[in-house]
Amino acid sequence: MFLEVLISVQKVIGETKKAFLTGNEAIVWGCLAAEAEIMFGYPITPQNEIMHYWTRLAPEYGKGFLQTEDEISAGFTVCGAIQGGIKAFTATAGPGNVLMQEPFGMAEAMRLPVFAVIQQRGGPSSGTVIYSQQEVSLTAFGGNGEGHRIVYSTATHQELYDYTIKGFNTAWKYRFPTFLLGDGYQAKMREPLELYEPSERGIEIIKPHALIGVEGYISEGREPQHLRNIYSMEEELYDVVLGFEAEYNSIKNDIIEYSEFQCEDAELIIISHGVVSRAAEDAVTALRSQGVKAGSFRPITLRPFPREQLLNIIGKSNAKKILIAESALGQLERIVKNEIYGQTLPIETLFMPGVGIIDYDIMQKVKSIL
Amino acid sequence: MVAPATPKSWYLPSKPHKFCPGCGHGIVLKALGETIDELDIQDKTIFGCDIGCSLLAWDFLACDSTQTHHGRTTPVMVGIKRARPELITIGYMGDGGGYSIGSQHLLNAAVRNEKVTLILVNNTNYGMTGGQMAPTTLPGQKTETSPYGRDPDLTGYPTRGPEFISELTPEGAYVARATVSKYKQLRRFLRNALRNQIEGNGFSFVEVLSTCPTNWRTNAQQTWHFLEDEMEQYFAVGELKSPFGRGDK
Amino acid sequence: MTKEFVTRSVEAYVGEYASGKSEIAINRALELIGQGRQVTLVDLDTVEPFYTLRPLQEKLESLGINIICLSAKDAFGLGETGAMLNPKARWALRHEGDIILDIGYGVYGARTLNLVEGAKESKELKIMLVLNYSRPMTNSRERIKEYIKSFDRIDYIIANTHLGDQTTVDIIIKGNQEILAVADEIGLPVAFIAADISLAAELEKQSFSVPIKFINRYMPEAMWS
Numbered sequence: 001m002f003l004e005v006l007i008s009v010q011k012v013i014g015e016t017k018k019a020f021l022t023g024n025e026a027i028v029w030g031c032l033a034a035e036a037e038i039m040f041g042y043p044i045t046p047q048n049e050i051m052h053y054w055t056r057l058a059p060e061y062g063k064g065f066l067q068t069e070d071e072i073s074a075g076f077t078v079c080g081a082i083q084g085g086i087k088a089f090t091a092t093a094g095p096g097n098v099l100m101q102e103p104f105g106m107a108e109a110m111r112l113p114v115f116a117v118i119q120q121r122g123g124p125s126s127g128t129v130i131y132s133q134q135e136v137s138l139t140a141f142g143g144n145g146e147g148h149r150i151v152y153s154t155a156t157h158q159e160l161y162d163y164t165i166k167g168f169n170t171a172w173k174y175r176f177p178t179f180l181l182g183d184g185y186q187a188k189m190r191e192p193l194e195l196y197e198p199s200e201r202g203i204e205i206i207k208p209h210a211l212i213g214v215e216g217y218i219s220e221g222r223e224p225q226h227l228r229n230i231y232s233m234e235e236e237l238y239d240v241v242l243g244f245e246a247e248y249n250s251i252k253n254d255i256i257e258y259s260e261f262q263c264e265d266a267e268l269i270i271i272s273h274g275v276v277s278r279a280a281e282d283a284v285t286a287l288r289s290q291g292v293k294a295g296s297f298r299p300i301t302l303r304p305f306p307r308e309q310l311l312n313i314i315g316k317s318n319a320k321k322i323l324i325a326e327s328a329l330g331q332l333e334r335i336v337k338n339e340i341y342g343q344t345l346p347i348e349t350l351f352m353p354g355v356g357i358i359d360y361d362i363m364q365k366v367k368s369i370l
Numbered sequence: 371m372v373a374p375a376t377p378k379s380w381y382l383p384s385k386p387h388k389f390c391p392g393c394g395h396g397i398v399l400k401a402l403g404e405t406i407d408e409l410d411i412q413d414k415t416i417f418g419c420d421i422g423c424s425l426l427a428w429d430f431l432a433c434d435s436t437q438t439h440h441g442r443t444t445p446v447m448v449g450i451k452r453a454r455p456e457l458i459t460i461g462y463m464g465d466g467g468g469y470s471i472g473s474q475h476l477l478n479a480a481v482r483n484e485k486v487t488l489i490l491v492n493n494t495n496y497g498m499t500g501g502q503m504a505p506t507t508l509p510g511q512k513t514e515t516s517p518y519g520r521d522p523d524l525t526g527y528p529t530r531g532p533e534f535i536s537e538l539t540p541e542g543a544y545v546a547r548a549t550v551s552k553y554k555q556l557r558r559f560l561r562n563a564l565r566n567q568i569e570g571n572g573f574s575f576v577e578v579l580s581t582c583p584t585n586w587r588t589n590a591q592q593t594w595h596f597l598e599d600e601m602e603q604y605f606a607v608g609e610l611k612s613p614f615g616r617g618d619k
Numbered sequence: 620m621t622k623e624f625v626t627r628s629v630e631a632y633v634g635e636y637a638s639g640k641s642e643i644a645i646n647r648a649l650e651l652i653g654q655g656r657q658v659t660l661v662d663l664d665t666v667e668p669f670y671t672l673r674p675l676q677e678k679l680e681s682l683g684i685n686i687i688c689l690s691a692k693d694a695f696g697l698g699e700t701g702a703m704l705n706p707k708a709r710w711a712l713r714h715e716g717d718i719i720l721d722i723g724y725g726v727y728g729a730r731t732l733n734l735v736e737g738a739k740e741s742k743e744l745k746i747m748l749v750l751n752y753s754r755p756m757t758n759s760r761e762r763i764k765e766y767i768k769s770f771d772r773i774d775y776i777i778a779n780t781h782l783g784d785q786t787t788v789d790i791i792i793k794g795n796q797e798i799l800a801v802a803d804e805i806g807l808p809v810a811f812i813a814a815d816i817s818l819a820a821e822l823e824k825q826s827f828s829v830p831i832k833f834i835n836r837y838m839p840e841a842m843w844s
Contacts, residue, residue: 017758018753018782018785018790019753019754019755019758019782020637020751020753020754020781020782020783021637021754021755022636022637025636025637025755029755042470042471043466043496043499043500043502043515044440044499045499048499048500048502048514049636051502051514051515052500052502052514052515052517055514055515055516055517056517056756059518065515066524066525067502067503067515067525069470069471069473069505070441070470070471071471095439095440125439126421126437126439126440190637190783191783192753192782192783192784192785192786195755386706388703389703390703390704390706391704391706391708391709391734392709426703498703512727583733583734584703584704584734587727587730587731587733587734588733589733589734589736589739590736592733
């Protein structure tokens with residue numbers, strides 16, 4: 001595959017247009033709009049169509065692709081391509097996500113701008129190929145690191161497109177591995193969305209740069225680049241890890257995103273993420289029409305988590321209870337409780353591991369706990 | 371309706387099976403069932419499967435069975451055999467599970483001459499996940515991740531597994547490649563492979579060339595043509611290594 | 620040997636992922652049932668099992684349609700996508716009455732017809748290509764022409780431009796106009812324009828050069844509903 005120093009950017013989308021797409025397709029268009037160059041991947045449901053569409057469109061847009069021997073390889077080949085200065089990405093799910101924690105961990109340690117799409121499926125192990133929110137802990141805190149990662153949890157196809165573009169930019173700007181956390185339902189559903197050239201919306205696509213094979217000649221005095229992820233002494237590692245933490249904390253406010261719906265005078269606040277938040281908002285509307293003052297809070301970034309914002313919203317509301325709803329057994333709850341430690345409102349839970357949650361489910365739960 | 375005669379080691383409650391019409395798995399499992407009956411090892415057999423189309427075989431046999439992660443059937447069978455050497459472990463997988471994600475396990479089990487029997491069904495694609503390219507996809511063959519045909523310059527040539535496996539294994543191993551188009555030979559190779567484990571000689575591996583009309587999108591005629599005139603030309607059928615003397619083809 | 624009916628419909632609906640072919644296939648089956656005919660509807664979508672006929676099987680069977688697909692119960696416990704085919708699908712043409720084949724996408728397009736015994740050779744077969752102008756692979760005249768070229772045979776085009784719940788009359792008219800223009804240019808007949816029945820009142824005021832059929836949505840809006 002040619003690696004040109006100056007890659008001429010082909011206008012992929014052209015004029016803004018509405019399209020009817022499946023989630024996996026929306027992600028591919030987002031990757032193209034974000035000027036991704038190469039995908040490495042391995043078959044696993046429900047993200048296969050990302051590979052199918054990418055390979056279909058690759059010749060037209062001059063993009064690269066390799067189906068590797070497994071997910072460990074897919075993750076490490078992405079790391080390699082990124083070190084070489086090319087925008088590479090991958091997508092996976094379930095057991096594939098588990099395998100990719102090794103390369104994602106290396107990316108954390110070496111501050112590589114990896115962007116990966118996770119389409120959650122039932123777990124543990126092979127679980128189901130369908131849907132869940134059971135890869136939250138894995139995606140946010142996987143590997144043997146400290147969770148210095150950025151995780152976007154999307155809920156609509158428009159967001160799949162928007163946050164793919166944003167995800168690449170966030171990764172290449174801040175150099176923390178960045179994830180788009182979707183799920184099997186989002187992957188397969190069909191929805192209308194707007195495709196646009198990022199420049200039309202004032203979004204500047206951040207250009208990649210190489211970490212090895214950089215400009216200049218060593219024989220003429222250029223410093224050789226020595227990259228590593230291992231240290232000899234405890235103190236060395238300590239400084240590195242605390243350095244990451246300081247940097248991560250300093251950029252949090254630039255990255256954190258959330259949305260809230262009717263929390264101002266809410267007596268009960270529902271906390272959920274991803275597609276479940278759509279059901280939560282529908283539930284709030286229905287409950288309000290029945291005289292129940294419910295509100296919904298949705299973290300869009302699970303890492304970094306909108307802690308101050310959530311504490312603020314709880315403080316300003318009339319909430320007497322919190323309900324956490326997720327298609328997992330407490331993976332979101334664990335993060336929330338950790339982040340809002342000190343908060344004394346009772347927390348109720350609606351856990352449906354691997355099962356979709358509709359507004360009716362949330363409404364029934366709310367009525368039973370009021 | 372009169373049910374057809376089936377091997378004793380077939381599990382009847384799971385029949386009719388779920389394999390697609392024209393799929394070669396049915397033939398391989400019939401041969402395997404008959405061989406297990408013939409060698410009278412039903413009570414000692416442990417059957418392991420992967421998560422691709424081989425997954426549809428997890429309750430196929432009336433033998434204790436275990437489903438593993440993708441590509442991990444080999445190490446699980448190795449673990450069982452090392453814990454319980456008296457059991458006959460049969461690992462069943464596809465070309466993806468065997469030559470791709472599971473290749474390092476296959477290689478190492480071969481080098482260590484593990485006394486397991488592995489059967490790898492090769493239909494040149496990842497069937498269950500919708501037809502992606504596999505290590506054994508032929509040059510020019512279209513799949514969901516090689517939509518314009520496999521380009522060997524980009525992705526290499528098809529993996530010839532039994533060839534490299536037989537190079538890695540020491541004496542005592544049995545390595546062969548069979549095809550669903552030659553049933554008697556398939557039976558003979560499976561019998562030799564299992565005999566090899568029963569006698570404690572070493573590793574046994576049989577790749578079986580098989581059909582996948584669903585993902586190949588072929589009718590009956592085209593299916594047999596692809597198997598016999600294309601796959602069998604590229605992948606040589608026969609015994610590559612055998613403690614039982616040079617087998618006939 | 621299949622009895623040769625004087626007239627029977629054997630229609631294969633092909634098209635891109637999310638082009639609407641399953642919805643149209645179901646509506647067509649119901650249209651034929653409504654005419655008192657015998658109908659078999661076959662799910663040949665080997666890549667996308669969760670967005671096809673399976674969830675609707677019981678409902679459609681209660682309306683008199685013979686459905687051939689793998690029921691969710693059959694696939695229960697057997698993971699991955701379930702790129703599995705019901706063996707009955709192979710012999711679908713042996714059924715009496717009309718046969719509607721819903722063919723999934725994939726690199727092979729209409730080659731999937733090979734999986735149904737006698738389909739390609741059948742004199743009764745009509746291959747219907749469903750096109751949605753709102754899909755990026757078919758959103759320009761050039762792209763539509765390229766796409767049609769990838770099939771070795773198409774008998775009719777069905778213009779099904781829509782944008783899900785954001786569909787407007789304008790989108791339908793503009794998109795289908797382009798499809799009709801391409802069809803005209805390459806000499807392929809357009810069987811009809813398909814549109815959601817909720818827009819019937821507005822669309823009936825317009826005039827089109829081809830018939831317009833209003834379709835009901837039977838497929839679930841969301842995966843979890």
